Amino acid sequence: MNRRSLSERIALGLARFVAGPDRRRWLDAMDAELDHLSARRLDWALGTLVAAVKDRTARDWPRAVAILALPSAAMAGIPLVVQASSALARTTGLPHEQAMPLLALASLTLAQAIGATRTRGSGGSVLTFAGRALAAITLSLLFALLPPSALFGTIAWCAGAWLGARWMRADRGAARTPSR
Amino acid sequence: MTRTRTPSAQTLAILAALAGADWLYGLELADRTGLKSGSLYPILIRLDERGMVESRWIEASVPGRPPRHAYRILSAGRRALADAGRTAPARSRPRESLA
Numbered sequence: 001m002n003r004r005s006l007s008e009r010i011a012l013g014l015a016r017f018v019a020g021p022d023r024r025r026w027l028d029a030m031d032a033e034l035d036h037l038s039a040r041r042l043d044w045a046l047g048t049l050v051a052a053v054k055d056r057t058a059r060d061w062p063r064a065v066a067i068l069a070l071p072s073a074a075m076a077g078i079p080l081v082v083q084a085s086s087a088l089a090r091t092t093g094l095p096h097e098q099a100m101p102l103l104a105l106a107s108l109t110l111a112q113a114i115g116a117t118r119t120r121g122s123g124g125s126v127l128t129f130a131g132r133a134l135a136a137i138t139l140s141l142l143f144a145l146l147p148p149s150a151l152f153g154t155i156a157w158c159a160g161a162w163l164g165a166r167w168m169r170a171d172r173g174a175a176r177t178p179s180r
Numbered sequence: 181m182t183r184t185r186t187p188s189a190q191t192l193a194i195l196a197a198l199a200g201a202d203w204l205y206g207l208e209l210a211d212r213t214g215l216k217s218g219s220l221y222p223i224l225i226r227l228d229e230r231g232m233v234e235s236r237w238i239e240a241s242v243p244g245r246p247p248r249h250a251y252r253i254l255s256a257g258r259r260a261l262a263d264a265g266r267t268a269p270a271r272s273r274p275r276e277s278l279a
Binding site: 023025026028029030032033035036037043044046047048049050051054055058 | 205206207216217218219220221222224225235240245246247248249
């Protein structure tokens with residue numbers, strides 16, 4: 001039996017994660033074939049990952065859309081919020097130092113909305129984390145470009161995400177409480 | 181309303197390969213159809229769920245190797261293949277997919 005390379009193991013591990021427990025038998029099937037291959041083994045392992053993505057997308061397309069939509073919304077939404085608040089600061093004639101808290105507050109609302117987002121099922125927490133991390137990086141980078149308050153973005157993000165997550169937990173708690 | 185879909189060229193290639201043999205392994209199917217694993221298995225999963233093929237684990241002939249998943253066409257698959265042959269007798273070989 002050929003010893004598996006790290007890249008083959010990573011590809012197969014990712015494929016199992018993407019496919020989910022419902023497809024364990026099929027992943028075992030693709031995995032078993034790899035042991036009967038002597039050449040182009042990485043191609044087969046990567047094909048297993050492609051197969052898992054295709055199959056999961058076909059049967060679970062709303063989550064596949066969410067995987068693309070959540071980070072995209074974070075990437076697109078934050079610059080829009082910052083741009084809008086900058087325009088507001090310009091029209092009201094606010095000096096740069098006073099405009100920064102306005103930007104932070106405007107971004108905080110978006111961070112709160114993304115912080116309240118949570119997808120369910122396997123891979124949901126990873127997706128949620130990826131969306132939030134992308135939003136945090138974007139926000140931090142944007143504020144880093146606007147000195148002197150490079151930390152504003154991170155603080156606004158953390159505060160917004162915390163508020164959003166707290167709000168969502170409170171909302172779920174209220175939904176679980178039986179009415180009398 | 182149930183929508184009936186015409187099987188793709190790749191699906192028909194798999195069914196045709198299975199129709200010409202008894203049990204086939206995934207690697208053998210990939211060789212016979214020219215499909216890569218990334219295209220082959222999603223189709224096999226779908227065909228299995230639609231009752232067109234059946235699958236089972238077969239002990240490997242070489243000691244120390246794991247059992248292999250093998251596939252066989254069922255009557256519903258043969259019917260789909262025959263129907264497709266009637267409606268489109270001259271189908272081209274499926275394109276090689278990227279993965």
